[in-house]
Amino acid sequence: MNRDLYIDFAKGMATLSIIFIHTAFWSGQFYIPAEVRVFSLVFDVALFYALSGITSGSNIEKTFYRLLKLQITYMVFVTFLFFMDYFFKVFGLTFFSMEWLQNFYSTFGSKYTATGVSDIPQWQNLGNWYLHQYTNADTFPVVMGSFWYLKVYFILAVFGVLILRFFPKHVNWFIGLCLILTLLFNIFPEYYPAGQVGYVAFYLAIFLIANRMRGKKIPAKAIPLVYAIVAGALIWMFWYYGTEIFYKINKNKFPPKIPYIIWSLFSLTTLFVLYNRLKVTKENFVTHIGKNAIFFYFAQGISSSLVYFIVVSVKENIPWWLLMILIYIINVILAFIIAAGLKKVDDLGWKILEILRKRTAS
Numbered sequence: 001m002n003r004d005l006y007i008d009f010a011k012g013m014a015t016l017s018i019i020f021i022h023t024a025f026w027s028g029q030f031y032i033p034a035e036v037r038v039f040s041l042v043f044d045v046a047l048f049y050a051l052s053g054i055t056s057g058s059n060i061e062k063t064f065y066r067l068l069k070l071q072i073t074y075m076v077f078v079t080f081l082f083f084m085d086y087f088f089k090v091f092g093l094t095f096f097s098m099e100w101l102q103n104f105y106s107t108f109g110s111k112y113t114a115t116g117v118s119d120i121p122q123w124q125n126l127g128n129w130y131l132h133q134y135t136n137a138d139t140f141p142v143v144m145g146s147f148w149y150l151k152v153y154f155i156l157a158v159f160g161v162l163i164l165r166f167f168p169k170h171v172n173w174f175i176g177l178c179l180i181l182t183l184l185f186n187i188f189p190e191y192y193p194a195g196q197v198g199y200v201a202f203y204l205a206i207f208l209i210a211n212r213m214r215g216k217k218i219p220a221k222a223i224p225l226v227y228a229i230v231a232g233a234l235i236w237m238f239w240y241y242g243t244e245i246f247y248k249i250n251k252n253k254f255p256p257k258i259p260y261i262i263w264s265l266f267s268l269t270t271l272f273v274l275y276n277r278l279k280v281t282k283e284n285f286v287t288h289i290g291k292n293a294i295f296f297y298f299a300q301g302i303s304s305s306l307v308y309f310i311v312v313s314v315k316e317n318i319p320w321w322l323l324m325i326l327i328y329i330i331n332v333i334l335a336f337i338i339a340a341g342l343k344k345v346d347d348l349g350w351k352i353l354e355i356l357r358k359r360t361a362s
Contacts, residue, residue, distance in 0.1 A: 011290030053210030076349030143301030303334035
């Protein structure tokens with residue numbers, strides 16, 4: 001079966017959008033206007049859950065094997081990250097001073113004050129990362145700040161495949177249940193559950209809706225109506241919540257509430273409108289990113305942390321819009337280089353595990 005390059009292309013575009021979001025919301029807090037930062041959320045993480053739904057099936061063994069491989073790749077990455085963070089702190093304390101390190105970390109802003117600066121390894125952090133409790137990596141703060149997506153993905157992938165396998169005739173009922181729960185959580189915010197329930201309720205609905213769209217195409221005559229509904233929802237949102245809600249979209253993302261859900265409808269609608277309509281016939285830069293999306297997702301956390309130091313040193317001398325473009329381009333280039341390196345680290349990690357397996361098996 002031929003690989004659908006549209007899926008790779010869409011993943012690549014979504015990944016590039018995530019890099020822009022993290023360019024705007026992290027180091028961009030120092031110089032990018034709030035309006036631009038909000039607009040960066042137009043194409044957001046919901047696209048990844050939809051694309052996962054399109055490509056997922058009811059094969060439990062295949063899904064669990066894929067999730068196990070992802071977990072191991074993730075553990076290899078965070079182990080590498082842990083030692084990079086630790087050795088940098090040892091380097092700073094050995095050749096400079098605690099004050100130098102604190103000054104270094106102050107580049108990220110007061111909100112991200114380093115708390116684990118020591119020449120003693122904080123092994124509990126590595127253990128927490130393995131178990132998807134994302135305590136901060138002081139040297140690369142954007143990494144753990146973007147990993148909430150991964151935990152939710154693991155949960156909804158398991159629930160999704162179980163529903164598709166054991167309740168194939170009742171998928172629409174589960175979609176309805178997820179949407180009703182999401183609506184109830186928003187109508188009665190005092191009962192909005194903490195933890196992952198709110199995230200999974202909404203994103204599982206997207207996952208299952210996307211799975212129902214698999215192999216289908218939105219009729220051309222229905223496209224204007226679909227976009228009109230999205231536009232109507234946006235108009236209602238600004239009428240009901242007031243125009244100030246525009247500046248609160250990101251706050252309504254964690255966990256997803258009605259304003260953010262409406263805000264994400266445009267990108268999801270565009271994804272489904274182009275699905276089975278936009279033909280991508282050749283490999284390109286974007287499809288390469290899509291094929292290696294997980295490594296680029298890991299890499300952008302590191303690159304988005306590194307560009308802070310460029311921003312802080314030149315933000316007073318360059319117009320914000322020009323600096324934003326330059327930083328975004330640099331961020332993409334760094335992510336591309338780091339992703340290639342992380343693939344090699346991943347290969348090395350798997351080889352070490354295979355050596356350990358053979359030795360312990362004998």
